[in-house]
Amino acid sequence: MHYEIVIIGGGAGGLELAAQLGRRLGRKIGRDKILLVDRSVVHIWKPTLHEVAAGTLDAHQEGLSYVILARRNHFSFTLGEIAALDAEGKTLSLAEVVDDTGEQIVPARRISFTWAVLAIGSGSNFFGTPGAEHAFVLERASDAIRFQRRLLAAFTRAAFSSERKLGIAIVGAGATGVELSAELLEAHQLMLLGLSRDQHFRLDISLIEAGPRILAALPERISAKAQAALEARGVTVQVSAPVSRIAEDHLVAGERTIEADLIVWAAGIKAAESNAGYGLEINRANQFVVNARLETSGAGVFALGDCAACAWGDRLVPARAQAAHQQASYLADLLMARLRGRDFGRDFAYRDFGSLVSLGEKRGLGSLMGGLGGRNFFVDGLIAKGMYMALHLDHHRAILGFWNTLVLALARLLQRRVSGRLKLH
Ligand SMILES: Cc1cc2nc3c(=O)[nH]c(=O)nc-3n(C[C@H](O)[C@H](O)[C@H](O)COP(=O)(O)OP(=O)(O)OC[C@H]3O[C@@H](n4cnc5c(N)ncnc54)[C@H](O)[C@@H]3O)c2cc1C
Structure with missing residues (x-):
């Protein structure tokens, strides 16, 4: 099997790249030239995983x-997981795919390519913390679904227990930890609406951060506002509290032991250890080192998104959906030029448009870069939440087109009115 362009990983960046290339090449040519490989059959945009985990977004509708x-x-x-990559020989080997009973669904295969793009994202960085296996992670949709089931069971158990309380500890107060805290508060409120008064239970969320402030990547003003908003709603925020050990029902953070029914690890990301096995240059976080054209040390093999280490001044392009999105658009132009045998002289230039975090259904918070007159400005409240939601819709627009996105958004709004906002099954 040979394809001109093989994209491995259909996430925030890889799927948008495949869609852009396919649409530009058209019905007659695109399908023969572009192959997307993913280990899953369903795509869920990763920035929504905290909502899936809290049950405020139904993975089966979203996928x-x-x-x-x-x-x-x-x-x-094609469904498959990368097993080997030979950049010189221009071949990709995919491992066999088996179902949950161990029966083979797809055999191992070898695919040859002219150009390949690695877009396989990242996983969690546990920094060697003992007992980290006791914590839930939000790396894949299946992780978020597993957590949602445990959360629902824990909510129900708490409602019937004599103590009437549930403790959740979230390690890491970056955007994922903060957004998950806010989403869990909402899920709890929605759950209480359906319970009789004598079943109401307390939810204690501890958000634990090793650094001196939450949302360290965002301006201090946003950290302070977000912390105040979470504390006002009852979240216990602990900063400068590195977690040194995790057990099934507690963790040790700084000097304190925190008991919790559920523990989530959201403290850092790292690309897959297996990235070291493809003969390409990687950095300490296992990311593929790329040049200004997003090309790895293997000629004709590119990388984008979380799995790529791309210089941005004296830093690296941050691991964000907006970076993967910009890199996908850049590579679509570059690869179209290569396909047509033309030179492509432009380097990739990352543009930081700022950051937005969601603090629940009605509130967002963020800073936007380069607004009127090139100034940065802060957004808060419903406007920020609206902008945050627009990013999700924009990803759908990139892969479904404008009208399908509009129909999908309306359908989900109507569905919510009937079945409620919290997924309870
Ligand atoms: C809860 C949460 C909230 C977030 N919120 C935001 C936000 O608000 N804004 C923002 O900019 N960023 C956010 N992020 C970060 C953002 O999701 C990532 O930076 C972005 O998804 C990276 O895109 P990617 O294409 O590199 O990888 P991904 O989107 O992770 O996609 C990787 C794809 O590769 C596939 N894959 C992985 N390994 C293999 C393999 N070996 N073989 C085949 N396929 C494979 C996976 O199935 C997946 O489809 C958030 C992340 C999380 C977890």
């Missing part, structure tokens, strides 16, 4: 089938 997306956007899709 989009790669096969359908491939048909709509004129690329080919």
Whole structure:
């Protein structure tokens, strides 16, 4: 099997790249030239995983089938997990795919390519913390679904217990930890609406951060506002409290032992250890080192998104959906030029548009870069939440087109009115 362009990983960046290339090449050519490989059959935009985990977003409604997306956007899709990559020989080996009983669904395969793009994202960085296996993570949709089931069981158990309380500890107060705290508060409130008064229970959320402030990547003013908003709603925020050990029902943070029914690890990311096995240069976080054209040390093999280490001044381009999105657009231009045998002289230039965090259904918070007159400005409240939601819609627009996104958004709004906002099954 040979494809001109093989994209491995259909997440925030890889899927947008496949869709852009397929649409530009059109129905007749796209499907024969572009192949997208993913280890999952369904795409869920990773920045929504905290909502899936809290049950405020239904993964089964949110998930989009790669096969359908491939048909709509004129690329080919195959289910598979990368097993080996030979940049010189221009071949990719995919491991066999088995179902949950161990029976083979797809055999191991080898695919040759002219250009390949690695877009396989990242996982959690536990920094060697003992007992980290007791914590939930939000790396894949299946992690978020597993947590949602445990959360629902824990909510129900708490409602019937004599103590009427539930403790959740979240390690790491970056955007994921902060947004998950806010979403869990909402899930709790929604749950209480459906319970009789004598079943009401308390939810104690501890948000634990090793650094001196939460949302360290955002301006201090936003950290302070977000911390105040969470504390006002009952979250216990602890900063300068590195977690040294995790057990099934507690963790040790700084000098304190914190008991918790559920523990979530959201304290850092790292690319897969297996990235070291492809003969490409990687950094300490296992990211593929790329040049200004997003090309790895293997000629013709590119990398984007969380799995790529791309210089941005004296830093690296941050691991964010907006970076993966910009890199996908850049590579779409570059690869279209290569396909047409043309030179492509432009380097990738990351533009930071700022950051937005969600603090629940009605509130967001963020700073936007380069607004009127090139100034940075802060946004808060419903406006910030609206902008945050627009990013999600923008990803859908990139892979579904404008009208399908509009229909989907309206359908979900109507569905929510009927079935409620919290997924209770
Ligand atoms: C809860 C949460 C909230 C976030 N919120 C924001 C936010 O508000 N704004 C923001 O900018 N960023 C946010 N992020 C970060 C953002 O999700 C990532 O930076 C972004 O998804 C990276 O895109 P990517 O394409 O590199 O990887 P991903 O989107 O992670 O996609 C990787 C894809 O590769 C596939 N894959 C992985 N390994 C293999 C393999 N070996 N073989 C085949 N396929 C493979 C996966 O199935 C997946 O589809 C958030 C992350 C989380 C977890």
